[in-house]
Structures are given as C-alpha cells and as structure tokens.
Amino acid sequence: MVSIRDVAERAGVAISTVSKVLHHYPNISEATQEKVHAAIKELNYVPNSIAAALSSKKSGRIALLMDPKRQTAAIDQVFMQYLIGALDCIKELDLEAVTIFFSMLDNMDVDDIIRYLMSLNISGFIVFNMSREDKKIRDLIEREEFPAVLVDVPLVGEKMSCVGIDHEQAQYDVAQKTIVDNIQYLPEDHGPQSVLYIAGNGNGYVTADRTKGMRRLAQELNLNLTVRYGDYSEKKARDITLAAGKDRDVIVCASDLMAIGAMNALRDLDVFHPVCGFDGITLMGYVGKQMNTVQQDFYQIARTAVLEVKRLMEGESGQKVVVPHTLVRMEYLDIIR
Amino acid sequence: MVSIRDVAERAGVAISTVSKVLHHYPNISEATQEKVHAAIKELNYVPNSIAAALSSKKSGRIALLMDPKRQTAAIDQVFMQYLIGALDCIKELDLEAVTIFFSMLDNMDVDDIIRYLMSLNISGFIVFNMSREDKKIRDLIEREEFPAVLVDVPLVGEKMSCVGIDHEQAQYDVAQKTIVDNIQYLPEDHGPQSVLYIAGNGNGYVTADRTKGMRRLAQELNLNLTVRYGDYSEKKARDITLAAGKDRDVIVCASDLMAIGAMNALRDLDVFHPVCGFDGITLMGYVGKQMNTVQQDFYQIARTAVLEVKRLMEGESGQKVVVPHTLVRMEYLDIIR
C-alpha cells in the first residue's frame, strides 16, 4: 500500500505538503503542486480514508436510517430510490455512507444507538421514513448528538433540518387535477360533489398535512368530503371503498397503493369513479393504468437530504427545505428485471 | 469520547491489557477481565472502529456491489432483500458494510475501481447480480485483489466463492410441479405435451442452467419444448406468448415478471394455460394470483454470501455454496406501505 510518505519522498517534499496539496490548501506553489500530483499519478496513490478520519476526527460518514420492513415489496421502490439518490450524491461529494435499517437497532436503547453511531464515527445522519411510533428514533433525533436531516418529518433545529415536498399543496393539487381531468364523468346536477378521502395513518407525520390540503380543496370547491384512514394498506383502502365508495364521485387516496386498492374495489363494485394516488410508484402504472398521482422524486429528495446534512456538518444551521413535486398520469410501463 | 485509555485507567491496568481482554486473548486472569469489563460498562466504552482498522490494517468492511438500475421497480424487492439480509448478517458479525451500486462506478476503469475500493479499506466484497455484460466487474473479480463472493455466477477460485440456488434443479422442479398441479387441464390425447419456455437472457449466468433444467424435464417427460428468450422483460414475454403461446399446454418462464407477462397475454388471447415463474416476488402474488414459482430466499442468500466472504477473509479458500430453494404457489397478498 502506497502511503502519503511515499508520495512525499517521490516528489521530494514533506508529508504535510502532500496533504496540503490534496486538500487544496492555499499558499502552495504551482511547481510543488505539479510535483506532488505527478508523484501521486506515478505511484497510484490513494489516500487512506481510515487514517484521515482517525486523524481529523471527522469521518465524512453519513448514516442513512431507513425502515424497509420485510414484505412491503410495493414500496421497496421508494427505498431503492432513496438509496440510489443518497449514495450517488454521497459519492459525488466524496463522503461515505453507512446504511442502517431500523431493524438493526431493535435490541438497543437510545444510548446504545448513540454509542453505536459513535463507534461508526458518523458525522451526521438522515432519517428517511419515520412515523410517530418510532419513538427511539425520535429520541435519537432529539438528543441532537449528530447533525440530522429528516425526510418528511417537519422538525427543525440548530443542527436539524427537514426535507420533503409540500404535502399540503401536493394533495390539494392532485385532488384538484383529478376532478378537473374527469369533469365529464362528474355529475352537474346533484349539488356538491362527493369525495371520499382515504388518508394514511394518524401516526404518520405527513398525514395531517395531506388531509389539510384535501380539506382546503373541499372547502374551496364546496365538496362533500368524507375522510377515512387506510393506514397505507391496499386492503384497507379496498375495504373502505367497498363500504363507502360506491356513491362517491371521486376517490382521493394518500398513497398509490391505496389508490390501487380503491380501484380494485370499484372494479369489484362494477362502477367507475376517478381515483388518484400519491407517490408515483411504477406499480401504479402497471396495475392501475392511467390514474393521476403526485409524483415524488424520491431520488432527488434523497440527494437534497445529503446536501443538507453536509451543510449542517459544515456548521450551518438547520432549515426546512421544500422539494418540488409534480403531477403525472401513470401509464402502462414495461417492467424489466 | 471515551477511549481505551480511559478504560485502562479506570480499571487500573494497561491499555494493551484492555485490548487483549476485548479480543479474548488467552492468558488474562479472571480478575483482570472482570475489572476491565466493569470499567467498560461504567464508562460506556465503545471501541473506535476507525482506530482499530487503522492499527490492525484489517477493516472488517465488506463492499456490497449491486446494480439496481433506476426504473426496475418490480425487482427492487430483490435488491432490498439482498440488502437487508446482508446488512443484518454483517451487523451480527460485527463487520461493516459499504453499499456500492454499479452506476457509481460508471466513469472508472478497473484500476480506478480497485483504488477506490482500497481507499475504502474494504477487505472483501460481494457481487449480487452480474451479467456477462458487466465486463468491468468481471475484470475486477478476476484481478483477485480482494476476497470475493459472487451470487449466481458460477466462478470459484482461491479467494473467490459463489453462492446461489441450484438453478438447473429449481427450473426442473417448478416446471414439473406446474405440469403435475395442472394435470387436469392438460390434454391426454394429443401426444407429448407442448411447452413454451421463456428463458431469460443469453448473457445471464443462470440462463444456461435454467434452460438445462427445462430441457432435462422435457426429455424425461417427452415434452415438445420450444425455447424463446424474453430478456426478463414482461413485455417481451407477453409478445412471445401472444405469438407462440396460444396452442401450448404449459408456459414456463425463467422469471416471475415474464410469467406475469405471459399470463397477461393469455388473458388477452382469452385462453387458459398454466404458467409458472421463478423468484417468488410479491408482485406475482399480487398480479398473477395463484401461479407456481420457484421461491428464492434472497434474504438468506445474502446472509450466506456474507458468511462466505467472512470465511474467505479468514484465509479459507473459495468454494461453491448451494442455497436451498422451495416451490410456492403465490396467493393474493395484502401490500402495505
């Protein structure tokens, strides 16, 4: 293994000079820089990140905390997009990632977790999906031992930022678009349109926002709104729709999966009503062809979260970052393994 | 941060003694061990893995190489199962993981990649899905710079193992079961049964094995076998089935996704023939209810791969590890986000 010392010797300079060149310190003459770079090339030198971390006490390591329970295949897509986005960005910024699933923390208390993260020498973390039930993670965050970025959890602090779309507005937008797009199917005569809103989970941090968006639209358009909680379950959404969807004009769901469930139920009921979802997962284009949905760009959200945690690691203070959302009509997609 | 020095002082012993206790060296008196452990508990000491790695020159870090291209939602499930399995096992063994996607390596040549992995101080890696087209990865493997475990790629070397199910036998099994299970739908009268086999991709390492299994069964049962290549594409499998599936008695597919495509095509053709798949992904239970498939336990495969790379890291030599497969009939599953 070729070390910084070898480079220094080869270039005829001191070790620290090599280090300075590597880190773009000012006050290094062009000539020296060239010599060092030449030596690096010739020797195929690669800095040892372990030694650098030990010495600087800064690892540039970011922990990615997520909770992909086994058997939730439909949304593995979301986790993968988060992961790919985060890892791509982390690599571009020359940082390191440690992927941690909640399940790996099951037997630890908060102190254990903090110690674990410290033993990993992380210098910040991102939490990708957390519900109010994840008390340990919540505690971890509130300890503020590390800079933290939360996706879709509206907490901001000195060393804590949040990142996500504007769920209130997004829900408003997609519901409105669904009504507009399907205006020809909607009754003109029986007074206010009747909308069934299948919300997520009372414990989710975004449910309140989305519901608020739906309520705002209902008020503006004078809709007759019914709210039910589907817990992001396809089956519950199906059952809710079977029980309460037949006479609605529109069914708005807080996730694509529930939208699929609702659509399946309507098919069973042998009626058609417009349904919309929230997420933009491929499965929706596959199963429920041509439905509107909010398109969350999970890849981009993850990248944004990484940039944000880097900001915090550099001493900046926490903030709320809103990532844009778009609306799409999911079409049939070929899926390739 | 509490270091080994603090523990040593607290326990009234030398630093090296603490280290020895931690690593279960022989020749440490019971009394000393107890003192040290007590001090560790009291101080909540956690060893600094970075320093340990630097000092020992062994990082215990395993790189997980996989290729989840964007927009392949249906099989994100597979990647997630691989990831969860690998990370769980790595944590249990007190190792570290570095997740690397092929896409992150796009702009590097093999030497760059090797240097990159060295800069990460990894001491071994696992490749989770590689086709013959991934030439750079293949080169990386053949350099044998690190212990490597290949999933579903039948290469073995001194520092290289492979892990996976027996694809030949699995394909044989599931095709046979499909025929047996559906014997009542099959004709008794028109001579050998006619089977359409939709294979994967000529470039995949497993395609030959699976096709071999299918051919063996065909020979034994005197089947009339036609082989087509669907490239693991739902759409291609659909097209193949539309073109050549109508008069078959059974359609056997080398992946669940293609099985779904085949089933969709049969539905369009308005005929029924038994179809079977390969993988056991949830989507199949969701879309193509009640179809047989090989069930690969990707979680377990990943765990096995981790154990195997650990073996290699400890100096053992490479081998071929066969993980059991099972057959299942996929049923409708509720999907939860």
Next chain:
DNA sequence: CTGTTAGCGCGTTCAA
C-alpha cells in the same frame, strides 16, 4: 511557501 512534529485510538510485539 514548506517542513517538523505531535497526536488520533488502537493492535501488537517484546520485556519484564
């Protein structure tokens, strides 16, 4: 502008 030097926290001889 460049070099010297003192650690970072730990593993590992080698003496005692």
Next chain:
DNA sequence: TTGAACGCGCTAACAG
C-alpha cells in the same frame, strides 16, 4: 500474566 512502547497513515498546528 501484564505493561511499555512503537507504529498504522494522516491532519493540523507551529516553526521556519
């Protein structure tokens, strides 16, 4: 059975 001491490869003052 234990401890002192060196070094892993690098960063960061500080000195020059």
